[in-house]
Amino acid sequence: MSRSRRRILLTASLASVCALTASACSGGGSGTGSAGDGKGTVEFWSMPYWIGQDDKVKELVDEFNKSQDDVKVNLTQLEWKDGRDKIKQAVAAGKGPDVWLMNNGLELDYLKAGSLASLDQLGYTKADTDKFLDLAQVNEYEKKLYGAPLYFDVGVMLYRTDVLKKYGIDKPPATWDELKSSAATITDKSGGDVHGWQFKGMDDHVNAINSTWESFLCGAGGSLTSADYSKSTQKSAAGRTTMNYMKSFYDDKISPVGTSALNGFIDSKVAMFPFFQSVIANVEMGGAKTEGKWAVAPMPKGPKSGCSMVGGHSLVASSSGKELKAAGTFMKWLASPERSAQYMDFKGIFPYQPSKVGAEARATYDKKIKSDPNWTAIQEQLGRNTPDLVLQDRHGWATRWEAQKSSIVAGVNGQMSVDEALGALDDEVGKALSTGK
Structure with missing residues (x-):
């Protein structure tokens, strides 16, 4: 079932x-x-x-x-x-x-x-x-x-201080533009041996795409639902901006679909990735592989803000x-x-x-x-x-979190067009919102 x-x-x-x-x-x-x-x-x-x-x-x-x-x-x-x-x-x-x-x-x-x-x-x-x-x-x-x-x-960015230093980057990126530029530099200079960035959830832990997507959608000024929670609103200018930005990392060969963000980070094969700060406990389990070689930064600011998933x-x-x-x-x-x-x-x-x-x-x-x-x-x-995104998320959340795993991944990796992916998501979640009334 x-x-x-x-x-x-x-x-x-x-x-x-x-x-x-x-x-x-x-x-x-x-x-x-x-x-x-x-x-x-x-x-x-x-x-x-x-x-x-x-x-x-x-x-x-x-x-x-x-x-x-x-x-x-x-x-x-x-x-x-x-x-x-x-x-x-x-x-x-x-x-x-x-x-x-x-x-x-x-x-x-x-x-x-x-x-x-x-x-x-x-x-x-x-x-x-x-x-x-x-x-x-x-x-x-x-x-x-x-x-x-x-x-x-809260969603934050984790970065390998040793990797950034090795490739001439002296501080973590503070904006979306800086993030893409820094990630591209690392991927290019390493000949693809180290990937500058991975969106957690575009790997084998697909459920993580939910928090990743909602963090970046927040930074673009997007919403999950209408103000009265009756409609799904991800097929929007903010949704397109977010998905096109994420998609560009794979289109431009900066990030590889399927590479584990966490495991790659521990093995110094991924320089930066986003997730909830509690993932620090998992990074610390890397022992000598990670000790003294990484740090946390706030999420790079998007077009509207630097907010993230809660x-x-x-x-x-x-x-x-x-x-x-x-x-x-x-x-x-x-x-x-x-x-x-x-x-x-x-x-x-x-x-x-x-x-x-x-x-x-x-x-x-x-x-x-x-x-x-x-x-x-x-x-x-x-x-x-703020509480806003979480209060929206509780409306149709089970359907949304399941649908995002397929639609967001498909849109970002090019299996569906951006509008098709966002439209499919809004259609499925919209039915749940309607049923829930």
């Missing part, structure tokens, strides 16, 4: 559950849950979000369980390849977890079905939520927050849970400033305003910022980004 077809069935399942229970479908957080007395067992389902260390989530849950007596958390750890679908199927069947991991921006199906408890239902106060970065607005729906961010990701993960809770207060206690702990400062170890962006957190979390945050100069570039990129 295709992912698009599966999405339709699961959405229908969520709606059916809503109809068969007391849950209302007109707004989020309107399930049959109760606050409870703050004591009880919480079922938590999660993918291993601590990059490179799958056992870390279990260690954190064990730490929470040892920290107090009122709430016990049972962890079910899922795999990234099918974890989201398993959660959705369980929620639709009325057998889902109390708390689970969800991408920042949240999924519209859950919000429309009223399957999620709002943060205020979980015991969060305005003083709690005012500490979040403004980007936490990506988890808003009908003026309420439904997700507690663990960390944010990602990361949040915790959400079921609106039909019987112990909402207990679920909130766990969420506040796992997504607290103290734990979020720890997530900076895998380069997850701190989701709180540092000036508004306690002394312990602030000290950990400051120490990590000072210990790694790459945080300067990451923070600059963070300041360029």
